[in-house]
Each structure stands twice: as C-alpha cells, then as structure tokens.
Amino acid sequence: MKQRWQRRWLWSLGLVLSVCSILGWGLGAWSQGADPAQPSLGRLRLGAELYVQRCGSCHLPVPAQTLSTDTWRVLIQDINHYGIQLQPLPKLDFNLIWPYLRTYSRPIRPGETVPYRLGQSRFFRILHPGVELSQPIGLGSCKSCHPAAQQLDYITLVPNWQQFLTPTAP
Numbered sequence: 001m002k003q004r005w006q007r008r009w010l011w012s013l014g015l016v017l018s019v020c021s022i023l024g025w026g027l028g029a030w031s032q033g034a035d036p037a038q039p040s041l042g043r044l045r046l047g048a049e050l051y052v053q054r055c056g057s058c059h060l061p062v063p064a065q066t067l068s069t070d071t072w073r074v075l076i077q078d079i080n081h082y083g084i085q086l087q088p089l090p091k092l093d094f095n096l097i098w099p100y101l102r103t104y105s106r107p108i109r110p111g112e113t114v115p116y117r118l119g120q121s122r123f124f125r126i127l128h129p130g131v132e133l134s135q136p137i138g139l140g141s142c143k144s145c146h147p148a149a150q151q152l153d154y155i156t157l158v159p160n161w162q163q164f165l166t167p168t169a170p
C-alpha cells in the first residue's frame with residue numbers, strides 16, 4: 001500500500017516537472033520574441049509613427065538611415081537642440097522611438113566624427129548616389145523631390161525630380 005502511494009507521488013512529481021519545463025521553454029521563447037534588441041515589425045512601425053509626431057512637427061522627420069546610431073542616441077536624449085530647447089521625450093515614447101532609430105541606422109566607424117548635419121553625413125550621401133544636392137542641405141529642400149517626406153516616406157519621388165538637381169558644368 002505504501003509503495004503504491006510512493007509511485008503515485010513520483011508520477012505526479014514527474015508530471016509537474018515536465019509541465020514546468022514546457023512552461024519554462026515557452027516563456028523563454030516568448031521572452032526572446034520580446035527581446036528589445038530585436039523589436040517586432042509592429043513595434044517598429046509604432047515607433048516610426050511616434051517619431052513623426054515628436055520629431056516631425058517643426059521640420060520634416062529626419063529618416064533614421066540618414067544619420068548614425070550615435071547621432072540619434074544623443075539627439076533624442078538632449079533637450080538642447082540646435083540652439084533651441086526641446087521638451088524631454090517621455091520614457092514611454094523613448095522606448096518606442098529608440099528601437100526604430102537604432103534598427104534603421106548604423107554606427108559610425110572607429111575614429112569617425114558623429115555627424116549632426118545631413119550635409120556632413122556619409123550615410124545621407126550614400127543614399128543619393130549620383131544625386132548632386134544643392135548646398136547647404138536643409139530639411140526644407142527634401143520635399144521638392146520627396147513629396148511624402150512628412151509621412152517618413154522617402155521612397156516616393158516626384159516624377160521630374162531631376163529638375164531640382166544643382167546644375168553641374170557640362
């Protein structure tokens with residue numbers, strides 16, 4: 001009689017242990033999905049939308065890929081902003097905007113200076129192969145070629161964008 005009870009008890013213990021390990025595995029997999037280093041597409045899209053709201057109200061939203069990750073890390077935490085003062089980003093907004101900026105930008109190379117102007121940014125230059133932009137490059141100029149820039153859409157181009165190029169000597 002005593003032995004049967006013992007066996008039953010062992011069985012239950014085994015069952016509990018396997019349920020726990022399955023749960024543990026599931027939790028592990030789930031938390032990997034929620035890894036902040038790898039945000040989901042939905043979260044990135046939300047971050048981009050919030051970015052347009054927070055950082056696209058005074059000027060066009062500057063697309064993440066045009067400056068370095070190092071630039072963004074500083075810009076979104078500094079209330080001193082090119083001669084004016086910004087409201088600090090609320091923590092919740094920061095937690096969504098930062099993954100968007102980090103995911104779509106690249107770090108500078110060792111020894112390279114952090115670019116704070118598009119005109120100094122090789123990331124911006126690389127996105128415009130063969131496109132001679134007029135200097136100085138200001139955020140007011142993007143719209144002439146990128147009509148949907150206010151929505152962070154820099155893929156759509158006006159059909160006659162070549163007319164906004166700086167004329168180069170033949």
Ligand code: HEC
Pocket residue numbers: 054055056057058059062067075076081082084086116117118119137138139
């Ligand atoms: C209250 C208005 C305002 C808000 C909000 C604002 N900016 Fe600016 N931003 C400015 C001004 C003013 C300049 C300087 C323009 C100049 O000197 O050409 C500037 C310049 C910039 C530049 C430099 C562009 C260049 O190449 O010259 C970047 C990048 C930038 N802002 C990013 C951001 C980001 C990121 C946010 C959100 C955290 C943001 N801005 C929010 C007013 C604002």
Ligand code: HEC
Pocket residue numbers: 062063065066118127128129131133137138139141142143144145146154155157161162164165
């Ligand atoms: C004279 C027209 C012109 C102006 C002005 C211009 N661009 Fe562009 N931009 C282009 C063209 C053309 C391409 C596509 C280049 C290619 O892929 O060969 C492009 C590509 C881009 C891309 C890459 C889009 C993608 O995801 O494939 C970004 C980002 C971008 N531009 C941002 C800007 C910003 C920000 C400004 C303003 C500071 C700006 N551009 C001003 C013509 C322009």
